[in-house]
Amino acid sequence: MTDHLGVLALTRRTHEMRVLAALRSRGPSSRAQLAEATRLSRTTLSEIVADLVGRGAVVVTDTDAAQRRGSGRPAALLALDPGSAQFLGLDFGHRRVALAIADPSHEVVAQAEVSYDEGSGWDERVERAVALARRLAKEHHLHFGALQGMAAGVTGRSRTAAEPVVARLLAEAFDVDVTVDNNVRFAGLAEASERGSRSSHAIYLHLSDGVGGAVVVDGRLHQGADRVAGEFGHVVVRADGELCRCGKRGCLETVAGIEALAEADPVQLGRAADAVGTVLGAAVMILNPDLIVVGGRVPAERPEILPLIESAVHEGTAGSAGSRPEVRAAVCGPFAGARGSLIAAIHESPLLAGYDGTVFPTVQRETSRRAIG
Amino acid sequence: MTDHLGVLALTRRTHEMRVLAALRSRGPSSRAQLAEATRLSRTTLSEIVADLVGRGAVVVTDTDAAQRRGSGRPAALLALDPGSAQFLGLDFGHRRVALAIADPSHEVVAQAEVSYDEGSGWDERVERAVALARRLAKEHHLHFGALQGMAAGVTGRSRTAAEPVVARLLAEAFDVDVTVDNNVRFAGLAEASERGSRSSHAIYLHLSDGVGGAVVVDGRLHQGADRVAGEFGHVVVRADGELCRCGKRGCLETVAGIEALAEADPVQLGRAADAVGTVLGAAVMILNPDLIVVGGRVPAERPEILPLIESAVHEGTAGSAGSRPEVRAAVCGPFAGARGSLIAAIHESPLLAGYDGTVFPTVQRETSRRAIG
Incomplete structure (x- = not known):
């Protein structure tokens, strides 16, 4: 049929x-x-x-x-109309919202961020974001009349209570459909789309206070049946390990989060890298990606873990029929979430939905334009 | 751009x-x-x-x-033209080739199989397949004039030397592009597309002489960067386990293949189920599927392993934000590979390539038609 x-x-x-x-x-x-x-x-x-x-x-x-x-x-x-803002990407962190705007050629023409108190509610946060978007549009002589799509990242696990609230508030403010998702997943999408190492099949692992990640398949963020794919932090790596906040024991997060590793000695760091390598190794055998990006506070504060993770991944995937994926640290910086949101908004656009992965925003060019921070 | x-x-x-x-x-x-x-x-x-x-x-x-x-x-x-055969799916096993033909409404109008000697070369095997296709077409008053696409499954790991040979021989015989892939992956696609439990995000695990599998994402077979995704058999589950034919130690295949389990006692079976559960549990957290299908000789000969696998998966994924995936045994039978090939051929068709997953063949109806075996 x-x-x-x-x-x-x-x-x-x-x-x-x-x-x-x-x-x-x-x-x-x-x-x-x-x-x-x-x-x-x-x-x-x-x-x-x-x-x-x-x-x-x-x-x-x-x-x-x-x-x-x-x-x-x-x-x-x-x-x-070069002055029409076509796509808007937002990233709501604990203490600030970051924002990126793309024009009809899918170029990022403006990006900026504004802070708020950690305790502020969603009304307040979204109001700040809307005010920033309008100010930025005015400064760059942009209008939102032809806005095609919008996405916003939020902290915490996917499908939190915040998602529908944020989606509704933003949709009311801009009169356009809004995709809301976890900001770590959007950061992963930005990393996989980075010019120079753009990948259609990538894994992003975020090692910070929490441990999360994203899976990119055919250039798109993989969602899964309930839109919660990428829960790398709660893969069990030690049968009788520490109790995790999720209720299970021995999750990757208990071993490779910043709490466990901020002051770890080389032996602990090596063990954590082995655990990360086990999970990524399984993911490589199952998904056959060509890129693994590791981001978050752990690789930023303990960069010596990266080569250890890389060799653990290679050990676990030796003999695979696929070629070795590149393993590298995240490079997109503080606007990764907003840029990933923007890319997701473009992917989700009904205008481009049938257009199979061949349209990618040239999100890199904004570095040569004025970034307002 | x-x-x-x-x-x-x-x-x-x-x-x-x-x-x-x-x-x-x-x-x-x-x-x-x-x-x-x-x-x-x-x-x-x-x-x-x-x-x-x-x-x-x-x-x-x-x-x-x-x-x-x-x-x-x-x-x-x-x-x-109801008499035009539009898609052809083949499955080359060690001792027989199975074949399914779909008409312009994507219904399977004929399926059959023919045997050959295990030692026969690809020329011989493809010749048998072509003769069978032509005989079947004649009996069902079909012609191949409007053949849109064709896919063929072969045994062994993906990207074997056989793939280009098979693709060339079939393309010469039918004058159409041919997709060749591992037949376990095609069987997985058929299982995920089965009416009654059709799933857009599914995992297929094949436990037989070898251990392999397939990942279905958004209704399509996930390929990966080198087209070798789904190597579940070579995920390491025991750090110092048995030597695997791939060169690593402790791969899932050494623990959960038919050789290890044909005569296993309940304790061994339980341990194997735990190992399978660890790998599937990680896959569930990473991919968020709503269906896991287990096929091959192990669940056929030792069906008591299935509930053990199911509870091991649930244990490893407790606390996930996603809902529990269904875990079930394979149901597609001996034509799973051929039917999966057919679905893949339809997916790969340039005619339908932009048509995002919404066309599925009604491959189930052939049971009410005559199957020539």
């Missing part, structure tokens, strides 16, 4: 993609030029363009009067 | 999907009716229809003369 509605929705998206792609590559174009470039019927093209103009993603810039030879009324030239 | 060619190819596929979907739901239709149903321009529709007719997927059945009121030439009625 075929999902006919699904096909129609997908077709609609690909039509929009074709029009936006043509405007990106051609620059300002008349409707006739767009019809030729996209091979869409005039009726279909009119509908798509009207919708894009209505949402503010496309603007009428000029007419072709200057370059026109023949007779007749000059045709309007359409262009992408 | 946008992949313009990718968008055009995807659009082309969705156009084809719309035409095929309209023919499936409407039955025989004129070009004018198809243009209205699909909202495609006449030029685009003509191109798509000509191509589908050329490939034999669509046939001209009749004209609308009988139902016509107005004047003018009667219009031709187009229909799906």
Whole structure:
């Protein structure tokens, strides 16, 4: 049985993609030029363009009067609106929210962060985030009229009570669907998408106060059946180990979190690396990634653990038919969560949903632009 | 940067999907009716229809003369050709090849198997498979003129030397792209797609002479960076365990393969179940599946291991934010590999590649049709 509605929705998206792609590559174009470039019927093209103009993603810039030879009324030239903010990524930490904005070409055009008290509620936190987004938009001459999608990371385990609250508050403020997820998972997505070592099949392990992670499959964040994939911290590594806050004994978190390792001697560090290597080794055999990124306070404060983890992984995966994954420390820094949210928002966009992993934001370029911190 | 060619190819596929979907739901239709149903321009529709007719997927059945009121030439009625075999799935075992054929509605219309000597080479095996396919097609009044895709499973670890040979021989015989992969992985895909317990996020563990498996993510077989994901058998479960054929010590295969368990006492069986539970428990925390299927000779010959595995998995995943995955024995039987190949061929089809997991073959219905064995 075929999902006919699904096909129609997908077709609609690909039509929009074709029009936006043509405007990106051609620059300002008349409707006739767009019809030729996209091979869409005039009726279909009119509908798509009207919708894009209505949402503010496309603007009428000029007419072709200057370059026109023949007779007749000059045709309007359409262009992408460079001032429209298309995607918004947020990362709510314990004491601050970080934010990144992408334009229609999926480039990050602005990013910033603002602090709040650790005890502040979600109303307060979201209000700060919204005010920051509006201030940033004003400073960069951006508008949210064509906002396509938005995602926000929150601390703690996935599917916490906060998620629906944050989603509702942000959706009310920006009138767009919002994806809310764990910010460690978004950081993992940012790390896997990093230019220079971009990977379609990556594992991110976050060793900090808590231990968590993310799995990237085919360039996308793997969600799992209940959207809680990536619980690396609660894989059991010692049958009769310490009691974990989750109620089990011997979870990876009890062995490889910052509490256990901040002042660990080399022997303890080696044992922790072996435990991490066991879990990552199993993950490598099961998932066959080409990249493992380790982030959080542990590799930041005890960088000597990284080569130990790397050799433990290699030992546990020797003889595999797959090639050895690269093992490296996280590089995305304090905006990793916000950038990952942004990438997830782009992935979740209905406009791009049928567009299988080939659109990636060039989130790296913002370093050459002004970052407001 | 946008992949313009990718968008055009995807659009082309969705156009084809719309035409095929309209023919499936409407039955025989004129070009004018198809243009209205699909909202495609006449030029685009003509191109798509000509191509589908050329490939034999669509046939001209009749004209609308009988139902016509107005004047003018009667219009031709187009229909799906029910006699065209669209997808072919094969499973090459040590001593036999199994085969399944799907029609344009993705239903399995024929399946059968034929044996060969264990020592026979690939030329011989593929020749048997091709002869069987042709005989089956003749008996079921099918033709391969519109064959869209084909996949074949082979024994042993993925990416063996056999894969390119098999792919070449089959591609030459049927003039279509062939996906070759490990047949255990294809069996896993079939199990995850089984009607009644269809799962988008599943783990398949195969405990037999060897130990292998498959990971299904978003309804698709997870491949990994080198297409070797699912190496469950070579996850280390005992630091100083028995030497494994892969060169490491204490792999799951040394503990939970049929050789270790065929005559095991309850204590050994319990220990093996614990080892399996450790690996599956880690996989559940990392991947958050809602289904685990255990297949192969071990659960067939020692079914009492299944509840032991189930409780070991639940123990290792207590306190997870996700819900408990169902743990069950394999149900697809001897045609699991061929049916999984068929599903993979449909997934791999360029025609359906942009069509995100929503098309599943109704592979179950062939039980009510004649199976030639």
